[in-house]
Amino acid sequence: xxxxxxxxxxxxxxxxxxxxxxxxxxxxxxxxxxxxxxxxxxxxxxxxxxxxxxxxxxxxxxxxxxxxxxxxxxxxxxxxxxxxxxxxxxxxxxxxxxxxxxxxxxxxxxxxxxxxxxxxxxxxxxxxxxxxxxxxxxxxxxxxxxxxxxxxxxxxxxxxxxxxxxxxxxxxxxxxxxxxxxxxxxxxxxxxxxxxxxxxxxxxxxxxxxxxxxxxxxxxxxxxxxxxxxxxxxxxxxxxxxxxxxxxxxxxxxxxxxxxxxxxxxxxxxxxxxxxxxxxxxxxxxx
Amino acid sequence: xxxxxxxxxxxxxxxxxxxxxxxxxxxxxxxxxxxxxxxxxxxxxxxxxxxxxxxxxxxxxxxxxxxxxxxxxxxxxxxxxxxxxxxxxxxxxxxxxxxxxxxxxxxxxxxxxxxxxxxxxxxxxxxxxxxxxxxxxxxxxxxxxxxxxxxxxxxxxxxxxxxxxxxxxxxxxx
Numbered sequence: 327x328x329x330x331x332x333x334x335x336x337x338x339x340x341x342x343x344x345x346x347x348x349x350x351x352x353x354x355x356x357x358x359x360x361x362x363x364x365x366x367x368x369x370x371x372x373x374x375x376x377x378x379x380x381x382x383x384x385x386x387x388x389x390x391x392x393x394x395x396x397x398x399x400x401x402x403x404x405x406x407x408x409x410x411x412x413x414x415x416x417x418x419x420x421x422x423x424x425x426x427x428x429x430x431x432x433x434x435x436x437x438x439x440x441x442x443x444x445x446x447x448x449x450x451x452x453x454x455x456x457x458x459x460x461x462x463x464x465x466x467x468x469x470x471x472x473x474x475x476x477x478x479x480x481x482x483x484x485x486x487x488x489x490x491x492x493x494x495x496x497x498x499x500x501x502x503x504x505x506x507x508x509x510x511x512x513x514x515x516x517x518x519x520x521x522x523x524x525x526x527x528x529x530x531x532x533x534x535x536x537x538x539x540x541x542x543x544x545x546x547x548x549x550x551x552x553x554x555x556x557x558x559x560x561x562x563x564x565x566x567x568x569x570x571x572x573x574x575x576x577x578x579x580x581x582x583x584x585x586x587x588x589x590x591x592x593x594x595x596x597x598x599x600x601x602x603x604x605x606x607x608x609x610x611x612x613x
Numbered sequence: 614x615x616x617x618x619x620x621x622x623x624x625x626x627x628x629x630x631x632x633x634x635x636x637x638x639x640x641x642x643x644x645x646x647x648x649x650x651x652x653x654x655x656x657x658x659x660x661x662x663x664x665x666x667x668x669x670x671x672x673x674x675x676x677x678x679x680x681x682x683x684x685x686x687x688x689x690x691x692x693x694x695x696x697x698x699x700x701x702x703x704x705x706x707x708x709x710x711x712x713x714x715x716x717x718x719x720x721x722x723x724x725x726x727x728x729x730x731x732x733x734x735x736x737x738x739x740x741x742x743x744x745x746x747x748x749x750x751x752x753x754x755x756x757x758x759x760x761x762x763x764x765x766x767x768x769x770x771x772x773x774x775x776x777x778x779x780x781x782x783x784x785x786x787x
Contacts, residue, residue, distance in 0.1 A: 331637050332705075333773075335767030340635070352646060367759060371708030491763040506641070508761035523755065527617040563760060565616040598618055606618070607694035613616050 330355050334429050335468050337492025341475060344486040344499070354482035358475035358489065365471035366394045369463045371428060378461055381453060382434040389452045394539040395449035395494040398572070401464055406466075406574050407472045408549070409589055412488075413581040414574060415550025416585035419462035424587065427546070442550070454600045456556045457549075465547070469534055469573025476569075494533040496569045503528050509600055510537035524563075524598070524606070529576060532569035536576035537561035549581040559602030566595035579609065586610070630711045633769065634725040640694050643720050644684065647709040653684035653692055664783055672778035683784065690717065691784060697772040699765065706769055708776050714785060719773060724764070 328351035329342040341358050343351040370376040377396040386388045392400065406414045419438035422428040430436070440459035447453045468491045476496050477491040486499035497503045507524040526533060538558050540549055547556040557580035564579065566572040571593045579586045579597045590597055590610025598611040630639070644653050658681040660668070664675040677698070689712040696705045703725040709717040753784040 329635070329637055331720065331724060333719055333769040336766060338724065338764040338766050340637070340768075433765075443632060488758055490758050493759065493767075494764045495758050495760055497758070503758070504756045505758045505760050506756045508759050510761065520623055522620040525619045525621050526760070529615055531616060533758075533760045537761065561761070577705070596616055606620070608618065613618060 328352060329357065330359075332359055332362075335361070335368050335471055335491055336464075338470070339402070339471075339475075339489070339491045341479070341489050342487045343479065343484050343555035346484060346486075350402040350482065351484075354479050354484050357478040357482055361474040363493070365395060365467055365474060367395050368397060369467040370470075371431070371460075371462050371464065374432065378463065379431060381455070383432045383458055384455075386455055387456050387611055389448075389454045391450075391452050392563045394451055394472070395474070397447065397453070399467055400445070400447055400453065400461075402470075402570055403463065403574065404442055404445060404447060406578065407502075409592065410550075410578050410582060412442060413556075414578050415525040416461050416463055416465070417442050417445065417459045418548055418550055418553065419460035419597050421548065421553055422462065423460065428462065430595075433457075434460070453497050461585045465577050466570060466574040468492065469532070469569035469571070471532075471533065472573075473494045492535040492575045494532075494569055497528060497530055499530060501527075501529045505533050507535055507563050507598075509535075509562075510539035511561075511604075526563070526565065528565065532566050533562065533563060534569060534572035534576050535563040536580060538580060547577050551581075557583065557599075561600045563598045564610075565598075566593055571595060573592075584609065623709075624697065636723045638707070638720055638722050640682075640722065643691055643694075643707040643722060647692060647707065647718050647720065648686040648688060648690065650688070652687040654687075656683045657686060657774060658683055658783070660779075662785065667782050668775060668778045671782060672771075672775045674775040674778075676775060681779065681784075691780065693776050693779075694722065695772055695776060697768040699768040702764070702768075706772065708773055710777075710780055714777070714780055715779070716773060719769065721769070 328345045328348055330356045331338050331340040335536045339362055341355045343354055370380055371477045377392050403416045417440055423430045437459040438457055440457035444456040444459060472489045472491050472494055488495060488497050505526045536547055536563050537554055538560055560580055562576045563581040564572045564575040577597055579599060587609050594611055596611045596613050600606050623743045660679040668676050682694040693708045705722040707720045707722055709716045
């Protein structure tokens with residue numbers, strides 16, 4: 327077994343390869359890290375050379391060509407915005423900047439009241455902003471990076487292993503795999519001593535967890551429709567085939583609660599939600 | 614996606630140590646990966662108080678130890694093993710710097726983190742010792758992944774910044 331970790335995407339990304347010779351495992355892990363680093367480079371909100379920074383600097387109404395991975399993620403994000411009626415909205419970055427939770431992008435105008443509806447993505451991976459706005463893919467790109475890393479591992483013949491980007495993870499191999507859920511109950515916002523530890527037993531699947539239990543000024547999950555904190559005091563874990571969906575859907579379930587049932591089924595996903603009293607419910611596809 | 618949700622009594626979870634520790638690479642393994650085929654020569658460097666102050670001023674990051682673990686690669690470039698201490702974690706990492714003084718790679722060598730109060734609190738755990746039945750799930754053994762534990766890399770980023778300042782001010786012309 328070979329496992330390595332690097333600081334990427336603002337978190338610690340750990341990649342594990344099992345049942346493979348050591349040299350082969352290192353080559354596969356190297357390729358997987360390169361895939362994650364590419365997502366980091368293209369979709370960073372801060373880095374001046376990222377696709378997003380280029381888009382934010384461009385004049386409103388100008389078509390900006392995106393790298394294929396960035397366009398892929400934006401396409402998934404806009405689909406989810408449409409299906410969640412805007413509860414998931416990557417254009418709320420302006421609000422996060424205004425609240426001091428993200429640094430303002432350099433050399434760009436502050437956004438006005440634009441939303442995901444003002445992001446026009448065409449079939450040739452070009453994008454045009456109808457109104458000035460800032461896009462933050464932080465709620466979805468991590469999951470996508472995990473999917474890309476898994477694809478790289480598979481290309482190198484890895485059949486057993488995992489990719490974990492700070493709690494957004496994907497498992498390779500039949501399993502059963504056991505994944506513990508950190509519900510954030512110790513992060514503050516809840517005053518319980520958990521006597522039970524939630525654990526998922528899974529096959530080949532992706533898992534992501536988000537909670538609104540931050541005691542300190544962490545970047546909150548906002549409901550894109552109301553800009554209010556989504557699911558205060560709640561924790562949501564989503565199991566899906568692809569990590570991009572698991573990652574993004576955790577925020578949708580925090581925002582929509584029971585109303586996310588149909589949406590989860592569209593993605594063949596299951597959500598485990600813990601309310602602020604510690605009660606668990608299951609939504610979406612039957613487990 | 615098929616999945617099964619289990620609520621395991623906290624006392625049935627066994628952690629190998631008070632803190633959940635993951636060792637990824639040894640220093641030697643990291644050196645072989647970051648400088649393949651090169652011979653690495655260790656250099657023992659102790660920073661003077663003045664140098665420490667200059668590094669802190671330049672990087673904006675506190676220097677905790679005057680001792681540096683540096684290796685020079687026969688193929689050019691430097692390998693530095695260092696550590697950062699966060700609120701709940703202790704991380705050792707390796708930094709490879711190329712001949713131009715740019716970051717080539719960062720690898721985490723060991724990540725030690727606390728995992729929840731029930732595991733962090735050794736006294737609380739001790740009261741359940743011997744009370745488990747059946748096969749307990751072992752953290753890090755049966756349970757190899759934690760979902761939702763957002764491990765910040767801010768301290769590592771700061772550590773890299775501090776080492777780049779150390780390179781520019783102390784090591785570049787050594």
